[in-house]
Amino acid sequence: MTRHAVEANFDGLVGPTHNYAGLSWGNVASKSNVNAVSNPREAALQGLAKMKRLADRGYVQGVLPPHERPHVPSLKALGFRGTDAQILEQAAESSPAILAAVSSASSMWTANAATVSPSADTSDHRVHFTPANLNAKFHRSIEHTVTGRSLKSIFADEGYFAHHPALPSVSHFGDEGAANHTRLCGHYGEPGVELFVYGQAAFDEQAPAPVKYPARQTLEASQAIARLHGLKDVNRVFAQQNPAAIDAGVFHNDVIAVGNGNTLFYHEMAFLNEEKVLTDIRARLTGAELEAVRVSSAEVPLEDAVASYLFNSQLLNTPDGMLLAVPGECREVASVSRYLDKLLAANGPVTAVEVFDVKQSMRNGGGPACLRLRVVLSDDELQAMHRGVILTGELYERLTLWVETHYRDELAREDLADPMLLDEVRKALDELTGILGLGSIYDFQL
Template identity: 60%
Template sequence: MKQFEANFDGLVGPTHNYAGLSFGNVASYSNAAQASNPKAAAKQGLQKAKALADLGMIQGMLAPQERPDLYTLRRIGFSGTDAEVLQKASQQAPALLNACCSASSMWTANAATVSPSADTRDGKVHFTPANLVDKLHRSIEPITTGNILKATFNNERYFKHHQHLPEHASFGDEGAANHTRLCADYGQAGVELFVYGQSATNPNAPKPAKYPARQTLEASQAIARLHQLEDESCVFIQQNPDVIDQGVFHNDVISVGNQNVLFYHEQAFIDTETKFAEIRNKMNTEVHFIKVATEQVSIDDAVRSYLFNTQIITLPNGEMAIVAPTNCQENPAVFAYLNELVTLGTPIKQVHYFDVKQSMQNGGGPACLRLRVAMNEQEIAAVNQHTLMNDALFNRLNLWVDKHYRDTLTVADLADPQLIIESRTALDELTQILKLGSVYQFQK
């Protein structure tokens, strides 16, 4: 049975804005208070997704979440009509309103951790939504994320859905942004590489000094247990605290893997050689460790261009390609490196550039926008087929965006009661397009 890796991209929501909510994310902070373009952001994401489908990849879409999140605002004491809740929040606690309007669910690399059936003892694809406890605006996502995942991967014979981990800093979990699977082939048992920022239960363990380490070892270990992974299928490796303090808030800002390739910056990890030896011992095939030296690309250039927040995909012809933001073309050191990379004889033979600047300005590149799910033919057939990208869905979603999204949105606009109506109307129609059922709070 053939095996594939599908990419499920997050649809950018109607409230896409630049409120600068993510401490430790350099791009998010540096672009705070700029006006955003939700319509352009959604169309950029759709264009990238459609281009991958046109390359022969299996490409799906995951719905955005309901924003403004009036349910959370009411939980924390704001009352009255919807318009009154927005008005009171904007006057009394604007930072909380901003958090409850974030469109951050677009970055589905943080939606969940996924283990394919080839790795799990029960032979099912396992999903655990990330709890995202480190950031308020993301910590309100997991329940709806779980609902959307269940509506997308909606066959219990093939898919196992777990509740997100306990909402405590000891189990800080940021999803697939800190998880990479290495394998000879998508359908063969592989090695799941769990990258963590610190051990929550060891006060003497290394940790960053300036920015938070969002993923804990304890969370990664818990997910491995939930997903029924054997010890020989897991490697736990710590991210270098020094690079976290330089703006590398997730592992996918400093390394990315695909099949038997791990593409990484030389400063990415602690105890690199020992852990790489463990990977080699647990793999049944040659592993290509492609190291980018600091003298080739600095940490600053890597963060600004998102060289490692790229997708590495295996095309139908067997060649690997990098899907990169156009920011990589605009950075001389990074562009020169990528031009050289495709000549070095590694499995990576091509680079495809896409404009996702609306996302990049908020701190998310191509890899942030997608959740990878390795599946066989039967599992793909069991997916909600209305969520899979094709010409008809692409055209319909573009028309949907044109109908419902604004061209400009400022932080001040988040208090506009009309935004609630626009967002709910858009999401109500989207649930019908993608056949999602009642996944949102306002539909209860």
């Protein structure tokens, strides 16, 4: 008998230091908006509005907290000394790039938070979590400790949930989390196929690799996570991302492909060996036939896919087929808008398209799919997790008021050195952990 399960989405709440520092080489949107003035309040409210719309449609919608930024412990580890205000001043004067890095609100993109394997796939039948080391970028490499604390606080029952530390923070095991991982299945409660997409094989110098931008995910990292999570061969497929796509600005696989249920929606440039990937999935997928929705370059040029983040949309299961939740930019790029109309007329697995305004996130290189971490949970697991982070109408109102109370409506790069900003952030996060019932997860609280 199939055990009932749901795919829950846990969105990252945008942090108070949301800013455009252009820290992510290889992320075209991030670099193109460098040093623009951001609006943290608007960004957080846009994210909450997206969560609310999906919760109102009946999806299980959770909230993951932002991280403490600027992260003074990282500055101390790099040799800055004195009071917190003095440390910020020193960093601003001598190393503004480092200050920008430890002030990044990039934890908002929780698709990078971790890799999650549902209990139906794992050898011990628990849900497994591995925080991503994100070691390709300094500003993200400092996230996994607090990410791990958050996940352990929310999914605390060891009878249902297993937590692993991040992989070694070296390039050979570069891990970017669920941005390079998706799961295909017939039913959420049945064993599925976990698709791990990597940019290069780190220990094989002769293997294909991008030449312009770095490959952030390695085959070795994906293999290690599959082992840690107790996945059998029948539950996993390893596929290499097309190096040409990485060099075109597709820094994660979720910028060029997204899957859910038995549907894989992807661009023809997504995989280095497309036919083998599809064959491997079909050989392992049970309970349903794979619905492969392939978008050609003639329909949507790769640069338009990157500009619009068409594939960084959320693919959501509905009783009538798949809903594609797209960023507003998809209707602003002509080829993408035409393709979406064609997609809806095709009577395929995608039966509805909805537009979401996440422009503040998009300007920094993250669409709707970047903002969420998917966790498949059985009914028992859903009850066993900490319920205080599940978005309800009441929690939405409390979080909206919290944002409006604590967030600035403008933030420029020079504001990051303001000691008042650090005080504002800590006060806000201390209150937030109380609202969400998470306990002490931040360094300043410990």
